[in-house]
Amino acid sequence: MKHLSKMLKGLVAVFAAAAMALTLAPTAFAETSYKLTLNGTATGHTYEAYQIFTGDLSTNAEGKKVLSNVKWGTAYTGTESAADVAKALGDGTMKIEELEEKLTLTKPVKTVTSSEGSTVIDGLAAGYYLVKDKDGTQANTSDAYTTFIVQVVGDTEADIKSDVPTVQKKVQDTNDSTDTTSDWQDSADADINDEVQYQITGTMPDNIADYTTYKYVFTDKMSKGLTYTAGKATIKIGNKDVTKSFTENVTPNTDGGTTVTWSCDNLKGIDGVTLDENTTVVVTYSAKLNENAVIGANGNPNTVNLTYSNNPNKGGDGETGKTPDDKNIVFTYKTVVNKVDQDTKSLAGAAFKLEKKLSDGTYKEVKSFTAGKETTFEFNGLDDGDYKLTETATPAGYNTIVPIEFTISAEHDTESDDPKLTDLSGDVKSGEAKFTADTNTGSLTTDVVNKKGSTLPSTGGMGTTVLYVAGAAIVVAAGIGLALRRNKRQDA
Structure with missing residues (x-):
């Protein structure tokens, strides 16, 4: 104001x-x-x-x-x-x-x-x-x-004009299969164990010159599916690294999440920094999408707000204001494989390996299962990208499937105050499968069919008798041929 x-x-x-x-x-x-x-x-x-x-x-x-x-x-x-x-x-x-x-x-x-x-x-x-x-x-x-x-x-x-700073939180989306990274946006998707890149940008009020001191505190609340390692953030004003002018505090929350604050008691006291209405403070850091990540539409959000001096009449000391929360979210998905026979009945004894195709054409294993009684196999925490499903053990008496190559594609709001997952699909490139998508649960589900293999009939069956008869005929024919050759020699 x-x-x-x-x-x-x-x-x-x-x-x-x-x-x-x-x-x-x-x-x-x-x-x-x-x-x-x-x-x-x-x-x-x-x-x-x-x-x-x-x-x-x-x-x-x-x-x-x-x-x-x-x-x-x-x-x-x-x-x-x-x-x-x-x-x-x-x-x-x-x-x-x-x-x-x-x-x-x-x-x-x-x-x-x-x-x-x-x-x-x-x-x-x-x-x-x-x-x-x-x-x-x-x-x-x-x-x-x-x-x-x-x-x-x-x-x-x-x-009356409101002279208050603003804060904005953004995230980058990287596709390992295509080696492409998005601009800073409000949503992304990732594999479990991926390091997700974040950026926070805070602005100045128009009347920053009226303050003698200026308090500035970022408060970032991460959900339990995100792991932050202390000391990983970089804070800049323009091109100047001012990380050491901020105090970082990492606090675990009762819900399993984490709150991180970066605070500076007086931005105007940082050596070599001049603040005006166009100045921004930018925080960049990464957080790992961990094993607690929520799969599907609820995603893994984090929010940030900014606490700031709001009373220039007292030079900036004392009272502070706080911006509304700014939210972004990271989504992750799962593939569910149901092993069935050619009559669509559940079939035990199979094992699978899921691999992700990287941009250089190589494959990285996501997860593998050993053969047992399981007939449903879940591969959790998947990003969009290209994958290959291989059957590594086949139920006895059945043929091994041709590996299934498929692509996970997803759409989510990239510019929104409350980003949503809007579409999910699985496109089969090779092999036999058909995925059913559920954006709410973030799942792509398919039946994988094993068909019975060709085997010889059992001993004593009609097929064996035919083989016996055919064998005897060959022996008789050979005997007749031998006798005829002897008779020709004697006549000669």
């Missing part, structure tokens, strides 16, 4: 005009009261109006409304001449900070509760007013204290 020192600089000429009015022949107006309309207000504020200067409302030789016979309002209790102070402010011989020291802000002439959109302070006599948030009313809110001076020489309007 527009604070005292910032606003007064723009009113120097007005104060000079007020001082000049003392020497001009004004045209006086009848005593009346006016209203001040504050535009752009939000609920949750209590505004106080303090009268700094009062006087006679007049029109000077230039036709402008001014105050003549300027004197102190109720916000001043000293003995100095109001006209002299106004003149000193006008010609620059008195600093704004000196005026602040002269004011006693204990008796507002008006106190109002803010409304959404605009707020009216009425019943004001002509004069100059300092309007401010009541002390203690903006502690731990997402807003900041405001202080500004406005001239009231008729019904007047003033614009």
Whole structure:
């Protein structure tokens, strides 16, 4: 919001005009009261109006409304001449900070509760007013204290702008099969044990110059599916690494998650750093997606907020505000394989190995099972990408399947305050399978069929008899042939 020192600089000429009015022949107006309309207000504020200067409302030789016979309002209790102070402010011989020291802000002439959109302070006599948030009313809110001076020489309007920092949390999405990495966005997917890359960006308020000190604290709350290792963050202001100017604190939460804070008591005290309204503070770090990761649509969220100094009237010390949480999320999936025979009945005795295809064409094993009584095999914690399912043990009497190559594809909101998993699919490239997708559970399920192999008939069966007969015929034929050859030799 527009604070005292910032606003007064723009009113120097007005104060000079007020001082000049003392020497001009004004045209006086009848005593009346006016209203001040504050535009752009939000609920949750209590505004106080303090009268700094009062006087006679007049029109000077230039036709402008001014105050003549300027004197102190109720916000001043000293003995100095109001006209002299106004003149000193006008010609620059008195600093704004000196005026602040002269004011006693204990008796507002008006106190109002803010409304959404605009707020009216009425019943004001002509004069100059300092309007401010009541002390203690903006502690731990997402807003900041405001202080500004406005001239009231008729019904007047003033614009209120919220000068508070913002914070934004982003994540990168990497596909190991294609070796592609996304821009910073609000969602990603990953394999269990992947290191997920995060970035937090905090901004400055427009009135950062009005603060003597400026507290700045990032609070990042990670769900239990994410593991952060202390000391892995890098913090920069522009190109300058300021990590050592922040204190990191890692705290386990009762729900199994972790809260990490990076705090600096005074950004303005960091050597070599100059802050302005365009300055950003950027935190980058990685966290591992661990074995506790939630599979499917609920995902693995983390949130961040920023605690900041919000009272420039006290130099920045003391009270702080806090931004709303900014959320992002990492999704992970699973493949479920049901082993069945050609009649779709569950079939025990199989074993499988799942591998992920990497960008260089090699394969990395995800998980393998040994043969046993299991007929359902779950491969949990999978990213999008290309995979190969191989049957490493086959039930007795059945043929081994051709390896199944397939691609997991997913879509999720990349720009959203509350990112959602919107689509999941499994596309078979080779082998025989058909995946059924469930975005809620994050699962791709398929039946894998083993077919019975070809075997010789058992001993004594018709097939064996045929073989015996065929064998005997061959022996007889051989005997006849031998006898014929002997007879030919004897005749010769």
